Amino acid sequence: MAGTSSTMSGGVTTPRGFRAAGVSAGIKAKEGSLDLALLVSDAPARAAAVFTTNRALAAPVVVSREHLARSGGTVRAIIVNSGCANACTGEEGMQVARDMAAETARLLGCPVEQVLVASTGVIGVALPMEKIRGGLPLALRALGADQGPSAARAIMTTDPFPKEAATTISIAGRDVAIGGMAKGSGMIEPMLATMLAFVTTDAMVPKALLDRALGEAVNDTFNAITVDGECSTNDCVMLLANGASGASVDEATYGAFVAGLTTVCRELALGIVRGGEGATKLITVRVTGAASSGEARRAAKAIANSPLVKTAIHGGDPNWGRLIAVAGRAGVAFELSRAAVTIGSTVLFKDGRPYDEAAPEAAEYLKGTDLTVSVHLGAGNLSSTVWTCDLSAEYVRINADYRT
Amino acid sequence: MAGTSSTMSGGVTTPRGFRAAGVSAGIKAKEGSLDLALLVSDAPARAAAVFTTNRALAAPVVVSREHLARSGGTVRAIIVNSGCANACTGEEGMQVARDMAAETARLLGCPVEQVLVASTGVIGVALPMEKIRGGLPLALRALGADQGPSAARAIMTTDPFPKEAATTISIAGRDVAIGGMAKGSGMIEPMLATMLAFVTTDAMVPKALLDRALGEAVNDTFNAITVDGECSTNDCVMLLANGASGASVDEATYGAFVAGLTTVCRELALGIVRGGEGATKLITVRVTGAASSGEARRAAKAIANSPLVKTAIHGGDPNWGRLIAVAGRAGVAFELSRAAVTIGSTVLFKDGRPYDEAAPEAAEYLKGTDLTVSVHLGAGNLSSTVWTCDLSAEYVRINADYRT
Numbered sequence: 001m002a003g004t005s006s007t008m009s010g011g012v013t014t015p016r017g018f019r020a021a022g023v024s025a026g027i028k029a030k031e032g033s034l035d036l037a038l039l040v041s042d043a044p045a046r047a048a049a050v051f052t053t054n055r056a057l058a059a060p061v062v063v064s065r066e067h068l069a070r071s072g073g074t075v076r077a078i079i080v081n082s083g084c085a086n087a088c089t090g091e092e093g094m095q096v097a098r099d100m101a102a103e104t105a106r107l108l109g110c111p112v113e114q115v116l117v118a119s120t121g122v123i124g125v126a127l128p129m130e131k132i133r134g135g136l137p138l139a140l141r142a143l144g145a146d147q148g149p150s151a152a153r154a155i156m157t158t159d160p161f162p163k164e165a166a167t168t169i170s171i172a173g174r175d176v177a178i179g180g181m182a183k184g185s186g187m188i189e190p191m192l193a194t195m196l197a198f199v200t201t202d203a204m205v206p207k208a209l210l211d212r213a214l215g216e217a218v219n220d221t222f223n224a225i226t227v228d229g230e231c232s233t234n235d236c237v238m239l240l241a242n243g244a245s246g247a248s249v250d251e252a253t254y255g256a257f258v259a260g261l262t263t264v265c266r267e268l269a270l271g272i273v274r275g276g277e278g279a280t281k282l283i284t285v286r287v288t289g290a291a292s293s294g295e296a297r298r299a300a301k302a303i304a305n306s307p308l309v310k311t312a313i314h315g316g317d318p319n320w321g322r323l324i325a326v327a328g329r330a331g332v333a334f335e336l337s338r339a340a341v342t343i344g345s346t347v348l349f350k351d352g353r354p355y356d357e358a359a360p361e362a363a364e365y366l367k368g369t370d371l372t373v374s375v376h377l378g379a380g381n382l383s384s385t386v387w388t389c390d391l392s393a394e395y396v397r398i399n400a401d402y403r404t
Numbered sequence: 405m406a407g408t409s410s411t412m413s414g415g416v417t418t419p420r421g422f423r424a425a426g427v428s429a430g431i432k433a434k435e436g437s438l439d440l441a442l443l444v445s446d447a448p449a450r451a452a453a454v455f456t457t458n459r460a461l462a463a464p465v466v467v468s469r470e471h472l473a474r475s476g477g478t479v480r481a482i483i484v485n486s487g488c489a490n491a492c493t494g495e496e497g498m499q500v501a502r503d504m505a506a507e508t509a510r511l512l513g514c515p516v517e518q519v520l521v522a523s524t525g526v527i528g529v530a531l532p533m534e535k536i537r538g539g540l541p542l543a544l545r546a547l548g549a550d551q552g553p554s555a556a557r558a559i560m561t562t563d564p565f566p567k568e569a570a571t572t573i574s575i576a577g578r579d580v581a582i583g584g585m586a587k588g589s590g591m592i593e594p595m596l597a598t599m600l601a602f603v604t605t606d607a608m609v610p611k612a613l614l615d616r617a618l619g620e621a622v623n624d625t626f627n628a629i630t631v632d633g634e635c636s637t638n639d640c641v642m643l644l645a646n647g648a649s650g651a652s653v654d655e656a657t658y659g660a661f662v663a664g665l666t667t668v669c670r671e672l673a674l675g676i677v678r679g680g681e682g683a684t685k686l687i688t689v690r691v692t693g694a695a696s697s698g699e700a701r702r703a704a705k706a707i708a709n710s711p712l713v714k715t716a717i718h719g720g721d722p723n724w725g726r727l728i729a730v731a732g733r734a735g736v737a738f739e740l741s742r743a744a745v746t747i748g749s750t751v752l753f754k755d756g757r758p759y760d761e762a763a764p765e766a767a768e769y770l771k772g773t774d775l776t777v778s779v780h781l782g783a784g785n786l787s788s789t790v791w792t793c794d795l796s797a798e799y800v801r802i803n804a805d806y807r808t
Contacts, residue, residue, distance in 0.1 A: 056732030056740045088728055088740065090756040123725030124758040228711045233729050307632045307711065307795075308803055315804025321527030324492055325637050328460030336460045336492065352494040354528040391711075392804075393797035399712055400719025400796075 007267045010166025011148030014179035015202035017042045017244030021142035022154030025135025027121070027128070028083035034154035036132065037080040038104070038139040039198055044114060045242035046207055047075035048214040052235035058087035059097035060117040061234060067101065071113040073207045075240055078198060079104045079139075080155050081132060082183070084121040087233040096129045103133055107140050118196050120157055120184060120234055152181040155196055158398075159183050160275045165267035169260035174247035176203040178260045182268035184232075197222060197237040197268055203257060204243030209250075213258045214239045221265035224297075224386045226304045227276040228395075237265075273387050278394030281369050283313055287327075288383040289339070289376040295332035296384035299377060302330035310391035313371065318362035320348040327375050338378025344371070411671045414570025415552030418583035419606035421446045421648030425546035426558030429539025431525070431532070432487035438558035440536065441484040442508070442543040443602055448518060449646035450611055451479035452618040456639035462491035463501035464521040465638060471505065474517040477611045479644055481519050482602060483508045483543075484559050485536060486587070488525040491637040500533045507537055511544050522600050524561055524588060524638055556585035559600055562802075563587050564679045569671035573664035578651035580607040582664045586672035588636075601626060601641040601672055607661060608647030613654075617662045618643045625669035628701075628790040630708045631680040632799075641669075677791050682799030685773050687717055691731075692787040693743070693780040699736035700788035703781060706734035714795035717775065722766030724752035731779050742782025748775070 013020050018041055025036040049068060051061050068075070079100050086093045097117050105112040119127065142150070152162040166179035180199035205213070218237055239261075241249075249257045274282050285304045290296035303309055306326045312319040320341040328334050340350040344365035346358045365371070417424050422445055429440040453472060455465050472479070483504050490497045505519040512519075523531065546554070556566040570583035584603035609617070622641055643665075645653075653661045678686050689708045694700035707713055710730045716723040724745040732738055744754040748769035750762045769775070 052733075054729065054732040055738040056728050056743070088725060088753065088756070088758060090741075123729065124753065124760065233732060307799070311800050311803035314800065317804070321492060324460050325458060325527065328458040328637060329456075334459040337494075339460070349492065349528065352492070354492060356528070391800060393800045395711070396715050396718065396795060396797045396800060399715035400721070 007165045007167050007263055011152055011164035011179045011181050012039055012198055012200045013145050013148035014166040015177040015200045015244065017202055017242045018200045019143040019145050020147045020151035021139040021144065022147065022150030023135055023138040023142050025081065025131045027081055027131050034150065035081055035083045036135040036139055037151040037154035038143065039078045039151060040108065040143055041076055041240055041242040043242050043244065044074045044076055045240040046205055046210050047073050047116070047238065047240050048210040049116070049236060049238040050214060050218050052232060054233050056088065056233045058085055058119060058234040059089060059093040060086055060119045061236060062094065063097040063101060064116040064118065064236065067113040067116055071111065074114055075116055076110040076114040077104055077108055078116045078118065078238055080118040080196065081127065082120050082155050082157050084119060084125055084127040085123045085234050086119040086127040088124040089126055092126060096127045099129050100132050103136055107136055116238055118234070118236055120155065120196055123233065148179065148181065155181065155183045157184060163268050163271035163275070165264045167260050167263045169256050171203060171247040171249060171253045171256060174245055176201060176245045176247045178264045180264045180268050182272055184272065195222065195232065195235045195272060197265070199237070199239045199261065199264060201241045202243065202245035203241055204248040205241040205257065209254055210239065210241055213254065213261055216258050217261040217265045220262055221269040225269045225273050226301060226386065226388050227273060270387060273389050276389040277398045278392040279389030280392055281313060281371055281390040283388050283390065284372040284385060285388060286372060286374040286383065286385050287377060288374065289378050289380060290382045290384070291333040291380035293382045293384060296382050297386070299327050299330040299332045299375065300384045300386040302326050303375060304386045304388035307391055310388065313366060314390035314392050316363055316366040318343050318348060318359050318366060323373060323375050324349060327377060332377065333379035335378035340376035342374040411569045411571050411667055415556055415568035415583045415585050416443055416602055416604045417549050417552035418570040419581040419604045419648065421606055421646045422604045423547040423549050424551045424555035425543040425548065426551065426554030427539055427542040427546050429485065429535045431485055431535050438554065439485055439487045440539040440543055441555040441558035442547060443482045443555060444512065444547055445480055445644055445646040447646050447648065448478045448480055449644040450609055450614050451477050451520070451642065451644050452614040453520070453640060453642040454618060454622050456636060458637050460492065460637045462489055462523060462638040463493060463497040464490055464523045465640060466498065467501040467505060468520040468522065468640065471517040471520055475515070479518050479520055480514040481508055481512055482522065482642055483519060484522040484600065485531065486524050486559050486561050488523060488529055488531040489527045489638050490523040490531040492528040493530055496530060500531045503533050504536050507540055511540055520642055522638070522640055524559065524600055527637060552583065552585065559585065559587045561588060567672050567675035567679070569668045571664050571667045573660050575607060575651040575653060575657045575660060578649055580605060580649045580651045582668045584668045584672050586676055588676065599626065599636065599639045599676060603641070603643045603665065603668060605645045606647065606649035607645055608652040609645040609661065613658055614643065614645055617658065617665055620662050621665040621669045624666055625673040629673045629677050630705060630790065630792050631677060674791060677793050680793040681802045682796040683793030684796055685717060685775055685794045687792050687794065688776040688789060689792060690776060690778040690787065690789050691781060692778065693782050693784060694786045694788070695737040695784035697786045697788060700786050701790070703731050703734040703736045703779065704788045704790040706730050707779060708790045708792035711795055714792065717770060718794035718796050720767055720770040722747050722752060722763050722770060727777060727779050728753060731781060736781065737783035739782035744780035746778040
């Protein structure tokens with residue numbers, strides 16, 4: 001059953017017992033822009049979350065971590081604003097993050113530690129609490145089981161399109177839904193920082209299994225994508241499980257649950273890469289023949305972040321030498337005489353010998369927009385897959401001209 | 405005396421007892437292009453070298469390492485070709501690298517292990533030995549104590565200008581000259597891989613001191629520059645000391661020698677960055693307040709390689725949030741409440757508080773072409789300086805269109 005689930009249309013309100021809203025609180029400069037999202041579970045939900053490893057933690061990350069610890073992982077709501085990251089904003093910013101949670105809790109009538117907070121947008125600018133305070137009642141009134149799409153739009157910054165995904169799995173004969181929404185991609189939206197993802201399920205999942213499932217799913221999805229190798233001050237992935245389906249996940253059904261969760265997270269993660277700044281191609285980087293899984297991932301990330309690889313693919317150039325050179329400098333076991341490079345299904349280098357006669361075939365393949373490049377390290381039998389996008393002049397234009 | 409030496413015009417033939425040549429051997433497609441350089445010490449010289457850490461080692465790197473080990477660090481000549489990297493070329497490539505050294509040794513009448521070899525150019529293409537064989541007698545005839553500039557041109561690939569530097573220091577009352585030439589910058593010339601540097605001195609330096617001096621100088625210069633974070637299959641820095649000045653470096657004069665060597669290496673290294681693909685600005689990245697020197701360097705490299713930082717500076721945007729965000733994700737001790745960002749001499753963030761009112765001043769400064777950005781990590785008192793260039797749409801154009 002695991003691995004066979006596929007996404008359907010839907011999002012955070014596809015699982016039963018979740019309502020959402022996306023409203024305009026006037027945080028973004030453009031009048032009427034959606035910039036405040038509220039996600040509510042009708043009953044207290046079990047929650048798991050992973051946060052950025054960046055040491056310049058934004059205030060909402062600090063507050064959400066505290067609340068998860070204090071509530072023992074029980075959450076009623078998540079309040080998210082876009083347009084301002086509330087990062088590098090000192091003690092005042094901490095107070096605003098606390099006030100956002102407190103005001104949401106007051107309106108919902110739940111303990112403050114059952115509210116998580118997230119922000120995305122410009123770093124170093126104060127988040128005006130009065131706008132949040134004004135927007136919250138609007139969000140509360142707009143809450144609906146059909147408002148997942150509004151919430152998905154309200155968390156966007158420079159995202160070219162909203163990212164939503166959902167799937168259904170069967171647990172002990174009952175249908176369980178998993179849904180999610182996401183925005184951004186690491187520092188792909190610079191200053192408008194941040195990758196945020198929110199996933200819901202109506203399964204009942206014990207806290208320990210929920211944490212484990214989120215860790216596994218994130219490792220193979222959100223942690224396996226890269227646009228420019230950056231990691232923002234505000235990144236987080238939050239998962240709520242409210243049990244509204246009446247189905248309980250246990251060790252026996254854990255595999256099915258992780259598979260469904262991974263399906264939803266992968267769809268969201270690939271959406272982030274496809275929407276990367278200036279991106280014209282989705283690139284799957286597959287590394288095989290590694291001495292360990294960690295080394296496979298490290299080499300794959302090095303390739304996926306290499307500006308030389310990303311520009312070559314942008315230009316449709318089957319430049320296998322760059323793939324070999326990056327694998328060779330990735331700091332992992334690598335044996336040139338047994339290494340190989342494949343673009344699509346075309347072998348361009350194998351066992352120390354180039355196959356440049358195949359370059360035209362590979363160049364033709366690179367005209368596509370959904371591409372796979374594979375590097376065999378010749379040092380073992382472990383592998384890893386990561387996803388990235390190409391690097392275009394448009395990326396430079398967006399990032400050089402941002403703010404000026 | 406140390407640290408006061410500055411560069412003067414000159415290069416590898418500025419020290420006494422060295423001759424060089426740059427000729428056309430027909431390796432590069434364009435007729436008459438200089439592509440074969442020969443550097444000869446009239447007397448056997450002490451040699452030290454550092455090579456790429458890339459595991460996909462090019463054949464000339466393998467051969468030069470072998471020769472240095474076999475000769476105990478005694479070298480008469482270095483033969484260098486451009487236009488072909490002789491990398492990923494299997495056993496045939498190894499044979500060509502060996503033959504290049506052997507033929508040079510035969511013509512000079514010295515043991516083969518006293519000849520080092522280097523190549524730079526396209527990866528995965530066979531280096532035609534008959535062209536090297538045809539070019540070598542031309543190079544021998546052209547050898548001259550005034551031919552450093554020709555050699556510096558003959559090692560270029562897509563470099564916009566040749567890189568040469570020289571200085572004079574005083575050792576025990578005698579003038580000692582140090583000179584050098586360099587090309588490229590890591591993988592800045594993709595496929596046309598490689599940073600190569602060759603440094604000469606007429607000091608007499610014991611092998612142990614020579615190795616130590618090169619390691620120190622390279623650490624603060626060639627290892628402190630980055631254009632795109634890549635490291636090629638062919639990178640090397642070679643240093644020859646022939647004693648022709650009659651001055652000997654010992655522990656007492658080691659400091660002065662390292663200072664002079666560092667001056668020459670820094671000038672060459674900065675020339676490489678200035679000539680980076682698409683570069684319009686030289687950026688000095690200074691990290692202070694680190695818990696260790698290693699962490700300072702790591703954070704500085706992370707900032708210097710960040711496409712977000714490089715594009716912001718390209719666009720003249722004093723985007724201090726990106727500098728903080730990169731420092732925070734660099735994997736080093738970092739304390740946001742004590743951190744600071746300075747662009748030029750303008751403080752934009754300090755002790756957890758933004759100083760955005762100073763942004764116009766910083767933006768004005770960023771219009772320059774020789775810039776310094778500083779990040780204080782707030783975690784200790786150690787520091788590091790690295791150099792990089794901005795990231796322009798021109799970089800993408802060069803690298804996307806290369807080969808196609």
